[in-house]
Structure formats: C-alpha cells, structure tokens
Amino acid sequence: MNGWMAFKLAIPLLISVFAVSKALAATPACASSPGSSAWSNCSGSKAFLGGTYTGEWLNDRPAGEGKLLLPDGRVFTGFWRNGKLEGAGSSIWPDGQRYDGNFRAGDMQGQGTWSWPDGQQFVGEWRSEEHTSELQSH
Numbered sequence: 662m663n664g665w666m667a668f669k670l671a672i673p674l675l676i677s678v679f680a681v682s683k684a685l686a687a688t689p690a691c692a693s694s695p696g697s698s699a700w701s702n703c704s705g706s707k708a709f710l711g712g713t714y715t716g717e718w719l720n721d722r723p724a725g726e727g728k729l730l731l732p733d734g735r736v737f738t739g740f741w742r743n744g745k746l747e748g749a750g751s752s753i754w755p756d757g758q759r760y761d762g763n764f765r766a767g768d769m770q771g772q773g774t775w776s777w778p779d780g781q782q783f784v785g786e787w788r789s790e791e792h793t794s795e796l797q798s799h
Contacts, residue, residue, distance in 0.1 A: 688717055688725070709744070716741065739764065762787065 691705035700707065700718040707714060709729060716727015723729070723741035730736050739750020745767035752769075753759045762773020769787040776782045786793045 691718055 688704040691700040691703035699721045701720050704717045712729050712731035714723050714729045717725030722744035727741050728738045734755030736753045739746050740748040746764035750764045751761045757778030759776050760773055763771030768789050773787045774782055774784045
C-alpha cells in the first residue's frame with residue numbers, strides 16, 4: 662500500500678476518533694448507586710466479560726469509546742457497539758503481541774497490523790480473525 666492510499670484510509674478513522682472522543686467528554690458519569698443496575702447513555706467502569714470495562718455504556722453494554730481489561734492481562738481498546746469491538750481498535754496480549762486495525766462484531770475484520778515484541782509486523786486484510794490477503798512482513 663502506498664502512502665497516499667494509507668492516508669486516504671486513515672482519514673475516516675481520524676474523524677471517528679475525534680467524534681467519539683468529543684462525545685465521551687460530554688457523556689455523564691454512570692450512576693453508581695446500589696439500586697441502579699442498567700447503565701445507559703453514560704460513562705464509567707463496571708465488570709464485563711470477566712474483566713473491567715471503562716468507557717461509554719448504552720443499555721447496559723459497552724457502546725462508544727472504551728477499554729476492556731481482562732484478568733489474564735489482555736486489553737481491548739477502541740470503539741464498541743452492543744458489547745463488541747466495532748471499527749478502529751486494538752488488542753494487546755500479556756506477551757506483548759498486538760493487533761491494531763479494524764473490528765466487526767468483535768472480530769478482526771478489514772485492514773490491520775499484527776505486531777510482535779521484537780518489532781516484526783504483518784500488515785494485511787483480515788476477515789473473522791483470519792488474514793485473507795497475503796501479509797506483508799515489515
């Protein structure tokens with residue numbers, strides 16, 4: 662992929678990051694009273710999928726910008742819809758491996774980069790957690 666194409670692909674992601682960051686700043690804190698169980702149109706930290714999700718909530722599910730930290734050390738950061746990563750995001754494993762790219766319904770989907778702690782990278786197209794194009798090693 663040449664530089665111009667990478668730039669054109671990055672523009673929608675940058676616009677999304679700006680819009681969601683602005684929305685998060687305007688989102689009120691979720692109620693933390695013992696009687697309130699459903700969180701909606703708010704931001705805060707709460708147990709989710711065995712870990713802790715910090716970010717925006719809608720109908721008691723992660724929705725918007727946020728981060729999920731699991732007990733085994735995995736971290737999932739990005740945009741969420743219906744409790745799953747959607748759009749630009751990243752997954753980081755305790756051993757330092759990471760995926761940065763697009764997600765759809767929680768799966769790696771679209772353009773993305775898999776990186777190892779030693780600096781090696783694979784860049785390519787992903788569909789349902791599997792690479793579908795010939796990966797470029799960097």
